[in-house]
Amino acid sequence: MEFTTPVLNYTLLSPILILLGAALISVLVEAFVSKALRPITQLSITLGALVLALVQVWRIRNEQSLTAAMGSVIIDGPAVLMQASILIISIISVFLIADTEHFTALAASLPGSDEERQAVQSGNQVTEVYPLTLFAVSGMLLFPISSDLITLFVALEMLSLPLYLMAGLSRRRRLASQESALKYFLLGAFSSAFFLFGAAFLYGYSASVTFAGIRDAVVGSGGNDVFLLIGISFLSVGLLFKVGAVPFHAWSPDVYQGSPTPVTAFMAAATKVAAFGAMLRIYYTSFANAQWSWTPMLTVIAIVTMVFGSLVAIAQRDVKRMLAYSSIAHAGFLLTGVIALNKAGLEASIFYLFAYGIATVGGFAIVTLVRDAAGEVTDLNRWKGLGKRSPWVATAFAGFLLSFAGIPLTSGFIGKFSIFSAAYESGAKSVVIAGVLSSAIAAFFYIRVIVLMFFTDPVEDGTSVEIPSALTSLSVIFAMIVTIALGVFPAPVLNLISDLATFIR
Amino acid sequence: MTTSNSLVYLIALPLLGATILLLAGRRADKWGHLLGTLMSASSFGVGLYQLSQMLSRSNEARPVTQKLFEWISVGTFNVDAGLLLDQLSICFVLLITGVGTLIHIYSISYMSHDHDRRRFFAYLNLFIAAMLLLVLGNSYLNLYVGWEGVGLASYLLIGFWNQKPAYATASKKAFVMNRIGDMGLSFAIMIAFATIGTVSFEGIKEHAHHTSTGALTAIGIMLLVAATGKSAQFPLQAWLGDAMAGPTPVSALIHAATMVTAGVYLITRSNFIFDAAPTAQLLVVIVGAITLLFGALIGTAKDDIKKALAASTMSQIGYMILGAGLGPVGYAFAIMHLLTHGFFKAGMFLGAGSVMHGMNDEVNMRKYGALRKFMPITFVTFGLGYLAILGVPPFAGFYSKDMIIETAFNSGGTKGIILGVVTLLGAGITAFYMTRVMILTFTGKSRWDAEAHPHESPILMWLPMAILAVGSVSSGFLLSRGDALVNWLAPLFEHHGEHEELLAPIVVSGLALAMVAIGVAVAFLKYSRQEVAAVAPENVSVFTKIARQDLMQDSFNEAVFMRPGQLLTSALVKTDEHVIDGAVRGVAQLALGSGSVLRGVQSGFVRSYAALILIGAALLIAAIWVVI
Amino acid sequence: MDAANYLYLSALLFTIGAVGVVVRRNAIVVFMCIELMLNAANLAFVTFSRINGDLNGQVVAFFTMVVAACEVVVGLAIIVTIYRSRRSASVDDASLLKR
Amino acid sequence: MLNSLTLLMALPIIGSIVVALLPKTKETLAKQVALITTLIVAGATIAMAVNFQRDNVDLQFVEKYSWIPTFGINFAVGIDGLALVLILMSTVLAPIVVLAGWNEAHGGRWSVKVFYILILVLETMMIGVFAATDVFLFYVIFEAMLIPVYFLIGGYGTGQRSAAAVKFLIYSLFGGLLMLASIIGLYVMSGAQGGHTFDLQALSQLEMSSTTQNFLFLGFFIAFAIKAPLWPLHTWLPDAADSATPGTSVLLLGVLDKVGTFGMIRYCLTLFPDASKTFTPMILVLSVISIVYGAFLAIGQRDLKRLIAFTSISHFGFITMGIFAMTSQGQSGATLYMFNHGFSTAALFLVGGWMISRRGSSTIADFGGLQRVTPVMAWSFFLAGMSSLALPGMSSFVSEFLVLVGTFTRYPVHAVIATFGIVLAALYILIPVQKALHGPTTAGNENLSDLNLREKIAIAPVIAIIIALGFYPSPLLKVINPASAHVIAQMGFTDPAPTNGDK
C-alpha cells in the first residue's frame, strides 16, 4: 500500500475550518483576555466566525466535490443547504446564548454555595460556552457532509460532547441542569455505542467504511443481508437517538427542560438539522437500494413518533417539555421525508428543517423572556394571561406555535405540505395519514397554549416578561419574519433548494 | 283566454294597506281602520268590475290571466307569478272581499276599544291579500304562497290577544296543524312536477288525461291532506275550536266564511285531478262524511257559543268537502254551499260577537238567556242565519244543503245510501245544536252575571249583520235560480252524464226537513222545557263528556303525537349532548388520557430510558429476524 | 477456528454492556458498561477487518479509542460535578426531571 | 369600477391596516373606518355583480399570478355564478354586521381596534375563499380563516368562549388536515399526469382509480361536512354560536359555514364526480338526518343562540341534500339557499343578539311578552323566524322548495322525509316566538328598550332582502342557474324527465 499525500480542498472545508480556528482562538481568549473583556470578545469572535462561515458556505454553494478531504466529506447542494441552515440557526441561537442570565456564573461551584453566590455577585461568566458552541457547530457542519463512517462518528461526537457540557450550565435549577447533562451524556454515549456497533456491521457487510463503498455493496451484494440490516438498524439507533425518535426519544424532554434555554434552542434546532442531514445522506445514497428493508422500519417509527409525541405533549404542564414533545412529533414528520426517498422528499426535508429550526429558536427565545424573580417561568399555568400582559410576546409565540401546528401562511404549513406530498408521492400513504391525524392531535396542545395566553385571565404571581435584550429581540424578530415569509412567499427559498438539492455520490 | 293588467290590484290594494299600516306604526292609529276598510272595499270594487267584465264575455273567454313576472325558473321548473281569474275564482273574490269588507266595517266598532286596532286591520288586510292570492294564483305554487299566507294571517289574528298564554298557544297550534296540511300541498306539487313536469293548473289539466291514475291519486290524496289542514277536516280538525281565541270578526271572516273553505276551493280547483282519480275522490268523500258528523257531534255539547259555531263550521265544511268529493256533479253544489255558508255563518259569528260585545265578552251560553229582548237586531239576524243553516226553505241553506244531500243519495249504490243517510243525520244534528244555541242564547230565563248589562250593538256592527242576514235569506235562491251557479261554473268542469236518481228531489227535501224537525224538537224539549243550569252539569252521559272534549281529538293528538314528540326531542337532546358530543369529547379525553398514561414512560430514571433504547433496538433486531 | 466466534463474543459483550447500563446504578459503572459496548464494537471492527483483509476497520477502532477517551473525560467531568452537588453517584438519584 | 378580485380582497386588508394604525383610544373612529371599508367593499362587489356576464359559465374576472412555482401553486382567482352569489352575500353582510354589532367589541379581551382588524381580515379571506380557483390557495385561506374567527369567538364572546373557540378550531383543523391529505393526493397525481398543478380545471381532468377517488373525496367531504356542519359532525356549532358575539355568529354561520357547502359543489363534485355519485346515498341520508335532527334539537333547546344554531344545522341539511340531489333545481336551490340562509340567520342572530344583550340572558324562558314592550324588535325577530321556517313570500321558501322539488324528482323518499322538517320548523320558530314575544310581559322585560335607529338601519336591509328575494328571486337565479347547470352537466346528469306516471 503506497502512501498517498493527502490533499485537502481548503476552500470547500473553509466553513468548518473557520469555526475550528475561531474556537481555538476562543480557547486562547479564555486564557489570556481579562475577565471583563471576555464576554464581548468571545461573542464577537463567535458571531464573526459564524457569519464568515455562512458567507463562505454561500460562496461555495455551486461546488460539488467528492474529494474535498480525501473522500471523507462530500460537498454538494444538500451539504451547502444544511450547513447554511445550521449556521443561520446557530447565529440566532448565539444571540440567545449571549444573554448571560441563563448560564451559571461558575460551573465548578456547588449549587447554593457561597462560592456560587460570590461568583454571581462578581458577574463572573462561563464564557467557555462560546468555544463550546463553535465546536458543536463545526461538528454539526461536518455531520451531514461526512461520507465515511469514521468521519460520521467523529462528527457525531464532536457535536455531542459540547452539547453534553452545555446542558449542565444553567444558572437556575442547577441540579436539574446537571442532571440533564448526565442523562444526555449517558444516553448519548449509549446510543453512540449502538451507532458504532452498527457501523462495524456495515463495514463487515461491505468491506468498506465509505458511503460509496456501502452503496456498492448494497447494489451488488453476494451474500444475504443480515449484516447490512444489523448495521442499518444499529446505525439508525444512533441517528434516531439524535433526532429524538420514539423509542429513542426519552432523553429529549428531560434535557430540553433541564438545559439552559438558549442551549435547548440551539440543540433542538441545529442538532435536528445536522442529524437529519446525515440521515438523509446516508439513507438516500448508501441505503437507497435496500429501501425494502428499512422503509417499513422507519415507517413504523415515524408513525409511532408522531403519534406519541403529539399525545404526550397534550399532557405536559411545562412549556419546555411541551416543546420537547412537539419536537419529537416533528421528528416523526421529518422521518417521512427520509422515507419518501425522492428528490421532493429531500427538498421538503431541507425546507422543513430550516423552517422548523428557525421557528424553534424563536419559540425558545420567547421562553427565555418569561420570567419571575427566580428566573424563567416554564410552568404553563403561569403563562396564563400572557397575551394581556405582553401582547407582542404572546403573539409572537402564538405565531411560532401556529407554525409548528402547520397552519397555512406559516412556514410550518409549507413544510408539512411539501414533506407529506413527497411521502405520498413515494407511496407512503400510511405515514401521510398518520401525519395528518397526529397533526390534528398536535394542534390541540398548541392551541391550548394559545388559549392559556390569550383567553385566560392572568394570575398575579410575579411572572412578567423581561424587556428583551437587543440580541434576543433580534432573534425573535428574525425568526418571526422567516416563519411568516416562508409561509407566504416560500418560492425563492424553495427554488434555491430545488436547484441545489441533489446528492452526488 | 283573456289577459288583463288589473287583476293584480285585487291583491295589491289590501297588501298595500297592510304594509302601510304595519310600517307606519302608531302614527296610523287614528286612521288605520279607515284605510284598511277602504282597501278592502276597493278590492271588492275591483272584483265587481272584473265580474262585470267577465259577464260581458262569452263562456270560453271568461277566464282572465295576468302574468306579473317570472318567479322561479330553474331548468324545467318554471313558475311565473301569474294570476288567473275565472268563474270559480270570481265567486271567491267577491265572497272574500265582500264579506271581508263587511267584517272590516263591523270591526271598526267591535275593536274600537282595543289599543291595537290598527294592527288588527293590518292583519285583516294581509289576510284579504293572501286569501285573494290563494284563489287567484294560476299554479299550485302560487296558490301555496297564498295558502301559507292565510295561515300566517290566521296565526296573527288568532293570537291577536297573545298576551293571554292560552291564545298564544292556540295560534301556534293552528299554524302548526296547518303546516302539516301544507306539507301535503308541498307533496302534491312535488309529485305533480316529478310526474307531469309542471305545476300550473293549466299545464296539469292539459296533461292530466295522459297521466297515470296512480300519480293522480297520489296528488289527489296529498291535496286532500292539504285541504283537511286548512279546512279543519278530519283528522286535522283540532285547531279550529281553539282558533276561536281570536277576535270574533276574525272567526267570522277567516274561520267561517273564507279561509277554512280554501280546502273546498282546492279540491274544486283540482277537479281535473280528482275526476281522474276515483280513489282520491272516495277519500275526499269519506273525510267529508266523517267531519260532517264529527263537527256536528261536538257542536251538541259545546257551551261556548263561538266553539259551538266553530264545530258547526267544521261540520258544514264537511258537507262541502263531501259535495266536492262527489265528482263533477258535486263541485258546483259544494261551491254553492260554500257561498251560502259564507253568508249565514259569518252572520251568525258576527251575531255571536255582538252578543259577546253586549255581555262583557262572555262566551258561555249557559250564562246567556233571554237576550232576545235586549238585542233584537242581533236576534233577528242571528235567527235568519239559524234558519238558513237548518235548511228551512226558502232560506239559503235549504238550496245548497239539499243539493248536497241529494247528490249524496244519487252517487249510486251502497255508497250513495250511506252518504245520504250520513248527510241527513248531519242535518238533524245540526238542527239540534243550532236550536240549542238559539234557545240558550236568546230565549228562556236570563242567567247572566250580575255585572252584565246586555245592550244592542251600534250600527256599524249591526249593519253588516243585517246585510249578511239578507244574504242568508236570499243567496240560496238567487244562486240556484235556473241553476245559475251550476251553469256559471260548468265550463270549468268536465261534463258528466246524468245520474240515475235514487230518490226524487222532493223526497230528499222532505226527508231533510223531517230530520231538521226532529232535531229542533229534541232540542226544544231538552232546553226549553227544562231549566238550563248556569253551570254545566257534571252528571252527564259519557257521550256528552267526550263531545265536550271535542271527541278526544286533543287527547288523541297529545298522546299520539305530542308526548312522543316531546320524548323524542328530549331524548335527542340528551343523545346529542352525551352520545354525539360525548363521543367527540371522548376522543379528546382519550387523547388526553393516553397522553397522561404515555407520559408515565418518562419516569425520570436514566436507566429506564436506556432500557427503552435497548427494547427499541431489540425490536429492530426482532424485525430483522422475521424478515430474513 | 471460525472468525465468526469473535463476532459472537463481540455481540455478547455488547449485550452485557447494554444490560449493565440498564441494571447498574453507579454512574461510573454505567459509564464503564458503555465503554464495554464500545470495546465490543471495536472487537467487531477488528474481526471484520481481518475477514475483509482490509485495515480500515482497525483505523475505525483506533478512532474509536481516541473518541472514547475524549468521551471519558467529558463524561467523568459531568459525573464528578453531579457527585459534588448531590453527594451521590447513583443515576437513580438524578431524577428531578420527569414526566 | 374596479373589476379585480385581487383588489377586492386587498380593500379590507387596507382597511385593517388603517384601523391598526389608529390610536387605541379612538374606538369610534376604528368602527367608522371598518364600516366605511365594508361598505366600499360591498359597493365594489355589487358593481362587479353588475358587470358579471350571467350566461357565461366560464370563470370570470380571472386573475392568475405565480405564487410558489416549485409546487405549481398560483394565486389564481375567478368567479362563476356560484362564487359571485356567495361573495355578494359575504360582502353585503359585512357592513351589516359591523353596524349591528357596533358595541359588540366592548367587553372583549382586547381592544375594539383588534376586533375590527380581525373582522376586516376575515372579510378578505371570505372573498378569497370563494374566489380561489387554485386548490392550494383555497386550502390556505380555508385554514387561515379559522384564526381570526377563533380569536373573535375566544376574545369577544361570552360564557365558555375559549372552550367553544377551541372546539371550533380543533374540529375545523381536523377536517382541514384530512382535506390536506386529499389535496396532497391530488397534487401527487397531477405530478404523475403531466406536471404538478393545483389548478382546479386541470385537477378535474385527472384520471384516478375509483378507490383513490373515494378516499380523496372523503378527505374533502369530511372537511366540508364539519364546516357545513352535517350530522354527526355538528357538535361544535351550537357551542360556538352560543359563545360568539351575534356578529361573529352571523359571519360564522352565515358565511364561513357556507364554505363547506360551497366546497362540496366546487371541489367534491367537480374533482370527484364518480366518488360523489358513490357517496350520494350516504350523504343524502346524513342530510335528511341533519334536517330532522337539527329541527328536533332546536325544538329542545332552552337557549336562544343554541336554538338558532340548531336551526342552521337543519338548514344545512337542506343545502347538502340539494347539492347531492344532482338536479338543476336541487343545485340552484341549494345555492340560493346558501345566500338566503346567510340573511335569515343574520336576521335571527342580530335580533336575537339585541334581545339577549338587552335582557342580559339568552335563556328563552327569561323573555316574555316582548311584543308589547319592544314591538319593532319583536317584529324583526318574528320576520326573521318566518324566514327561517321558509314561509312563502320569504326568500328561503323559494330555495327550500327548489331543493325539495329538485330532490323529489330523483330521490322522492328523502324529499318526503325532509318535508316533515317544515312542520318541525314551524315548531322551533313558533315556540320561542310564543315564549319570548307573546304572552304576558314577564318580570325583567318591562323596561327593555326597542331598537334604536342604528339597529333599525342595520336590520332593515336584511329583512328587505329576505322579502324582496322571496317574491323576486330571478336576478339571483339567473346568475346561479348557468353555474348549477354546468355542474350538473359536468357530472353527467340530466334532470329527470317528468314520468307522466306510467301511462
Place this chain on the structure above:
Amino acid sequence: MVDLAISVGTTQNPEAILFWVLAPLTVAAALGMLLVKKAVHSAILMASVMINLAIFYIAQDALFLGIVQIVVYTGAVMMLFLFILMLVGVDSSDSLTETITGLRPIAIVASVGFGGLLISLIGRATLGRSAVGLSEANMNGNVKGLASLLFSTYVWPFEVVSALLITAALGAMVLAHHQRIQTRPTQREMSTARFRGESLANAAGLPGPGVYARHNAVDVPALLPDGTPAANSINATLKARGDMLTSGSFELGKVDTSAEEEK
C-alpha cells in the same frame, strides 16, 4: 458461516485454543462487572476485559491496536476511571436490588431477546465472499499500513479529532476549574479580621478537633471545659460534606461506649 471461516496458516489451532480459553474469561469478567457490588471491582474486571480484548486484537493481526488498547485504554482511560472512583469514594458499594419497579424483568427479557436474536442473526449471516485475512494488508507491517491510511485517507477526521480533544479538555475545565472570584485574603488581612470581628472568642484561633480525646479521627468535635462539644472545632469542609459525627454522643457524662465499639 462457512464464508466467515478463516484458515490462516499455522495460527489456526493456537488461536482457537487462545480464544476458547480467553473468551469465557472475558465474558465472565464482563458479567462480573454487572454482578459485583463495588465499583472498583467492576473497574478491575473491566480492565481485565480490555486486556483480553487486546490479546484478541493481537491474535487477529491488529498488533498496533492491541498495544494501544493496553497502553491507552487500559492504562490511561481505565486509570482515569479509577481516579474518579477514588475521588467519589472508593469504598462506596452499590446495592444490587432493583428499585425501579418492573425494570429488572424488562431488562432481562430485553437483553436476552436482544442478545439471543443478535447472535442467532449473526449465525444466519452469509457474506458471499470468502474471508481474506490480513497477511496481505499487513505486508509492510501493521503499523505502517495503519499509518498510511491514517495520514492520507483519514487525515481529515484525524485532524478533526484534535478539536474533540480540545473540547474534552475545555469541558473538564469548565466543570472542574474553580476560578478565583475574589483575591485571596492576605495573612495580614485575615489576622486583622480576626481581631476586628464581632467577638474576640476566636482571636486565639479555632479549637482543634477532639482527636485522641475520645476518638481517633478528625470528625469528632473537641470538648470545651464544661464538657460540651465545640462545634467549631471541626473542619468546615467536613461539616459541609456532612461527614461530622453527631457531637451529642461525645458530651461528658453521656459517654456512649457503643460508638467506641463500633469503630
